[in-house]
Amino acid sequence: DDNKKLCLNSGEIIKLTGTMTMVFEPEDLAAASPATVSRNGMVLMEPHMLRWTSLFESWLEHLPETLASTHAQLQKLFDYFLPPLLRLVKKECKEPIATKDTELVHSLTKLLNSHLAEFKDEDLAKGIGAGDVVKRIDGGFLFSLIWSVCCTTDDAGRLKCDEKVREMLAAEGCPKMSVQLPDKATIYDFSWDTSKCKWLGWLETVPAFQIDPKAKAQDILVPTIDTVRYGxxxxxxxxxxxxxxxxxxxxxxxxxxxxxxxxxxxxxxxxxxxxxxxxxxxxxxxxxxxxxxxxxxxxxxxxxxxxxxxxxxxxxxxxxxxxxxxxxxxxxxxxxxxxxxxxxxxxxxxxxxxxxxxxxxxxxxxxxxxxxxxxxxxxxxxxxxxxxMATRSLHMIFSTIMSTWIQANFGQHPKIAEYSALTDKVVSATAHVYQTVLKELLPTPAKSHYTFNLRDLAKTFQGVLMGDTKRLTEPEDVVRLWIHECNRVFADRLINKEDHAWFLELITSQVSTRFELDYGNLVPGRLMFGDYIVPGAEPRLYQQVEDFEKLVKTMEEYLDDYNASTTKKMSLVMFLDAIEHVSRICRIIRTPLGNALLLGVGGSGRQSLTRLAAFIADFKCFSIEITKGYGKTEWREDLKKCLKTAGIENQPIVFLFTDTQIVKESFMEDINAVLNSGDVPNIYGNDEIEAIGGVMRPILQAAGQPQTKSALYAAYLQRVQSNLHVVLAMSPVGDAFRTRLRMYPAMVTCCSLDWFSEWPEEALLAVAQQKLADIEFETEEIRQGVYDVCKVIHSGVSAMSQQYLVEMGRHNHVTPTSYLELLNTYKDLYGVKRQDVLTAKRRLEVGLDKLKSTEQLVGVMKVELVELQPILVVKGKEVEELMVVITKDKEAAEVTAAACAVEEKEANEKAVATKAIADDAQRDLDEALPALDAAVASLKSLNRGDIVEVKSLGNPPAGVKMVMEAVCIMFEVKPEKVKDPNDAMKKIDDFWGPAKAKVLVDPSKFLNDLFAFDKDAIKEGTIKKIEPYIANPDFTPEAISKVSKACTSICLWVCAMHKYYHVARMVEPKKKALAGAQAELDETLAKLAAAQKELKEVQDRVAQLEEKFNGAIEEKTTLANKVEMCNVKLERADKLIGGLGGGEIR
CATH class of the missing domain: 3.40.50.300 (P-loop containing nucleotide triphosphate hydrolases)
Structure with missing residues (x-):
């Protein structure tokens, strides 16, 4: 803009400096705004400013030196031929794409370069004679001129160019030419052979063509003059x-x-x-x-x-x-x-x-x-x-195919002459039908799929070649098959009765004029061919259906088998119109490269019939499942899985895709690619391509074909196209379908179309009969009437919808689903109303039964009322007597309860006193027990070796002797009398010898004796003997630990036993007091238990009486209520019988 700022979509701004200048070079200003134009200086480069001569002169300068002598001749040829021919092409001929003079001259020079390529090599150029050089220049120029300047027009333009070139060659001002064009045919029918310097017919440049009898129809490519020259x-x-x-x-x-x-x-x-x-x-x-x-x-x-x-x-x-x-x-x-x-x-x-x-x-x-x-x-x-394609080329292609097929299959037939005569008739009739359809059935907004091309012509012959020749016993059978294939290729896409009638008239006229047969006699009724007539047949023979009742049963069996093999069962009515659609789909998918476009409104059965057809053909049927988040990645994976099934596994598969599954338009982009080539760009990774090559390599090797990477992949794609059959189910309603036809032409060019029209009356009746079969009607007339009414309603609404569209300009789509909803609604409503009537009837019957039973019950109740009165009086007396007994027993229970309360209070007080005594004794014991526990723990740390060590002492220390003396006293082991070492005349007590002999003799037993010592049985005399030791300051664990570990633990034990003895003596009186208190408590508790037992017996007796009393009261009340109810019922019954008595009679 004026600020010299370039604003990008990202928000960035590029400032243009004073040294920057922008130059635009557009072809035109169609996309330029006035503001852009006003800010730029304009220079118009008119086409005539750069003439083709500049391009020619540049090309001439770059020719090889070996052609320097031919410059003058080339200049003359270009100057003579190009201006008139360029003018002719631009002014008088129609080009599918407008071209520029420079483009055509550039094409001429490039094509001429191709014919003069040998002159780039000086050695090769030297071997060419001067005469041949001129011929190659002249012939190469004419050929290049024809296939550059003169080949961009339609057929009419080519005829004009042919005439103009021949006229210029014959004119006096024509440069001298060393070669001349052949007089016969047109200039486009000959090839220039550079090496031989002569013109040859295009078909002379290729070997004679012969069809391999084993070749498949889709693999047959008959060379024509067009394919040869363009190739x-x-x-x-x-x-x-x-x-x-x-x-x-x-x-x-x-x-x-x-x-x-x-x-x-x-x-x-x-x-x-x-x-x-x-x-x-x-x-x-x-x-x-x-x-x-x-x-x-x-x-x-x-x-x-x-x-x-x-x-x-x-x-x-x-x-x-x-x-x-x-x-x-x-x-x-x-x-x-x-x-x-x-x-x-x-x-x-x-x-x-x-x-x-x-x-x-x-x-x-x-x-x-x-x-x-x-x-x-x-x-x-x-x-x-x-x-x-020229008519002669069409005839040559299909005549070659037909004659080869007839000769291979009917060569030995007695009527071979009649069969052979069919070749020209079938080819001519098919070409006429195709050309007529192409001219008359033009596409309109409502018939946007009315587009036909030569593929449709080929499909017709491909269908004829599928026929089982053993069943085509007469030439008329071949004609009948041809009629069927024309219907499948051309008529199946027609949308209304008028177009069908027009096409039938066209076929009828061809049967009459070309084959000299009467159409009515040849096709008296419905005409169908298929390979499904004999289930499980191998090979599957494509033959005419003759018994339609048997066909219906066969299709129903196929449907039953399908439902038995899947969890998603289909409830279909196999009427003939639906069967015909199944047959059409079977025919399409049985052919290699067979893809289908099924056109119809929702609910017309396109998907269900496709699944059934795939099952009949024994093909796998695959369809994507749309889930939340389903996008391009999931789509590509599903599509890749489908392609690999067809290509790698070599398994036939039907890919069913509907317009409701088009989450993104890129899905249709991929479908378009698959239909065209069997491939989706960049869908496979390198590792997958390698795997594909690994699968295809042995196949090509066995066939003796080259195994290049491209050849392997091409063989894989060929297998994909042979096994994969795409079936598109689309709705033709709305602009979306027409837009997709324009955007993805393969939908029509690579698919066979099948238009699902409205169901015929027989279909409506058949569906009604199946859907309403389980309803109970009074008579068959009523049943048939209901069927007819449903049919009339549907047809009437459909007709009124057309009138509604004409008058109001608005659509009301009446689909097969609408008809099914009508039947289901009627069925449901009939069931509800029938149930209402049955309920009312049942209510009336129940009322009458009630009246009769009421009369009977009244008599019974009167008798029952009389019987209940005396029983009620007896029950009243029983209740009064029970009340007296219960009162007495309650008073006795209260006395017993008071005594129990006193006993319980006394027992609680004694229990408290007893617990206090026990707690006091336990406190005293708790003083001695820690020391005892410490001694026992210390003893546990000793082992047999420690005792043996003490025992082995020859002259033990004084501490050890002191401890062992204490132990001997505790175990009541008497000392020995030995001489006093200080006074030989005296004897003193020595415990060491007895200790070794009696106490320490078995260390393990000694330890066990210490642990098992009965601390409660220590004698008072033993304690008095121990007292001196306890009082001795050297008899402490600390002192003893200095001389012996084992004796330290034993010392602790002796001290603990001494302390326990004194505590036990102090606690003994308290234990006796506790025993006495416990005895008194036990006696009191025994008395309390006896009183409580007595109380419980009294209370149980009172409870039983009360329960009995309550039962009597309840029984009395029940009897009273029963009597009252009987009186009420008798009163109501009299009113009811009186009020409804007349109704019962009616």
Whole structure:
């Protein structure tokens, strides 16, 4: 803008400095705003400013030196032929895509370069004579002129060019020519043989064609003059690295010719990759596809493997839709590569140079979703227009196929002459039907699928070739099969009775004029062929259905078998109209490359019938399941699984896809690619492609075919297309369907169509009969009447909906689902109303029964009332007597309870006193017990070795002796008398000897004796003997621990026993007091228990009496109520019987 700021979508701003200048070079100003135009200086480069002569002069200068002598001749040829022919093409001829003079001249020079390629090699050029050089120049120029300047028009334009070229060659001012064009045919019917310097018919350049009797119909490619010449030009240009673009109507064989030539005619030096454009194709997607097919050569340079060329074949080149400002990003990307041989890596933003790549394009004429290409990209291509296939070519192709089939199957038949005569008749009749349909059944908004092409013609013959020849016993059977196939190919897509009637008239006329037969006698009724007539047959024979009742039963058996094999059962009514749709689907999916487009409103049975047809054909039926979050990743995985099933597992599979499953339009983009080529760009990773190659390699090896990477993948795709059958179930209502037909032409061109019309009356009746079969009607007349009424209602609403559309301009769709809802609603409502009537009837019957039973009950109740009165009096007396007894027993229980309370209080007081005595004694004991526990714990730390150590002392220390003396006293072991060491005349007590002999003799026993010592049985005399030791300051654990570990523990034990003895003596009186108190408490508790037992017995007796009393009261009350109720019932019964007595009589 005026501020010289460039504002980007990201929000960034680039400031343009004074040294920066922007230069735009657009083709036109269609997308430029007035503001943009006003801020720019304009320079118009008119086309005539750069004339084709400048291009020619540049080309002339770059010719090899070996052709320097031919410059003058070339100048004359260009100057003489080009101006008039360019003027003719622009002014008087119709081009499918408008071209520029420079583009046509550029194409001429490139094609001429291809014919003069030998002159680039001086050695080869020297071997060519001067005369031959002139011939090659003249012949090569004429050929290049024809297939550059003169080949961009339609058939009428070509005739004008043929006439003009011949006229110019015959004119006096024509430069001297060393070669002349043949007089016969047209200039487009001959090829220039450079090596022989002569013109040859195109079919003379290829070997004679013979059909292999074992070949499948879809694999038969009969060479025609069109396929040969276009294939030759394609191969010539590719071998010289020139891109080629073909334009022609759908079905003219463009893609087939290119693929056939690339796969079989180019040799191993050329690799190929196919891309199908659609309206939604993106530039990034296109870049990723091509990037995925090239390898890195060096930094920033990519290409196919060394020594190879990559041919990128783009089908439907002009299909991508335009952006808001008129650009087609995928095409602009290709144009960028043409101009710069490179584009930018979108991740690193580095330049990626792509080399050794040749572009080949195929496109349809602009219109119907296709747009015209810009001159910027057109100038790079050698452009050739595919004209409509000539009638002679059609006859040659299909006559060759038909005659081969008839000769192979009826060669030994007695009527072989009649069968052979059918060839021309069938071919002529089919061509006439196709051409008539093409002219008369034109597409309209309501019939947008009324588009026909040569593929439809081929499908007709493919269907005829499927017939079981053993059942075609008469030539009329072949005609009948031909009629059926015409109906399937052309009539199945027709939407109304008027179109069907018109087509029937067309077929009838052809049967009469071409075959000289009467249509009514030939086809007296419904005509159906199929391979499902005999379930389980192998091979499956495509034959006519003759018994339709048997066919219905067969289809019902198929349906039962299907329901038995799946959890998702289908409840279908197999009427003939539905069976016919099943038959059509079976026919489509039994053919290789057979895909179906089923058109009908929701509820018409498209999906159910497809699943049944797949089951009948013994194919797997696959359909995606839409879940929350289902997106492109999940879609690609499901699609890849389906493709691998067809390609790797070689298993036939039906892919059922409906318009309600189109979560994203990219799904249709992939479907379009699958229909076109069996492939989805970049759907497989490198490891998956390697796995595919591993599966296909042994197959190609066994067939003796080359096993290059591209050949392996092409064989895989061929298998995918043979096994995968896409069935699209779409609704034709609304703009969405028409838009998709424009955006994805493969929906029509690669699919066989089946229009699901409204159900006929027989179908409506059949469905009603099945849905309402379990309803109970009074008579068969009523049942049939209900069926007829349902049919009339549905048909009437459908007719009124048409009138509603005409008058109000609004749709009211009456679908088969609506009819089913009608039947279900009637069935449900009938059940409800029938139940209401039965309920009312049952209520009346119950009322009458009640009246009768009431009369009987009244008599019974009167008798019962009389019997209850005396029983009630007796029960009253029993209650009074029980009340007296209960009162006495309650008083006795109260006295016993008071005595128990006194006893309980006394027992509680004694229990408290006893507990106090026990607690006091326990406190005293608790003083001695810790010392005792410590001594025992210390003893546990001793082992047998410690005792042995003490025992082994010869002259033990005084502390040890002192301890052992104390132990001997505790165990009442008497000492020995020994001499006093201080006075020999005296004897003293010595415990050490007895201790060793009696106490320490068995260390283990000694320890056990210490633990088991009865502390409560210590004698008073023993304690008196121990007292001196206890009082001795040397007899302490601390003192003893200095001389012996074992004796320390024993010392602790002796001290603990001494202390326990004194505590026990002090506690003894308290124990006696406790025993006395406990005895008194036990006696008191015994008295209390006796009193409580007595009390319980009294209370139990009172409770029993009260229970008995309550029972008597309840019984008395019940009797009283019963008497009262009887009186009330008798009163009500009298009123009821009196009130309803008249009704009962009625």
């Amino acid at each position: 030759y030009i394609l191969e010539t240009q590719l071998r010289n690295d020139y891109p080629v673009l073909f334009c022609g109507d759908t079905g003219t064989g463009k893609s087939v010719m290119v693929k056939e030539r690339l796969m079989k005619g180019m040799g191993e030096k050329f690799m190929s990759h196919f891309i199908n454009f659609s309206a939604n194709s993106k530039a990034n997607q296109t870049q990723d596809i091509i990037d995925g097919k090239v390898d890195k050569r060096r930094k920033g340079v990519f290409g196919p493997p060394l020594g190879k060329k990559l041919v990128v074949f783009v089908d439907d080149l002009n299909m991508p839709s335009k952006e808001a400002y008129g650009a087609q990003p995928p095409i602009e990307l290709i144009r960028q590569w043409f101009d710069h041989q490179s584009w930018y890596d979108r991740k690193t933003f580095e330049v990626r140079t792509i080399i050794d790549v040749i572009m080949v394009g195929v496109m349809g004429p602009p219109g119907g979703g296709r747009v015209a290409l810009t001159n910027r990209i057109m100038r790079h291509y050698n452009f050739l227009a595919f004209t409509e």
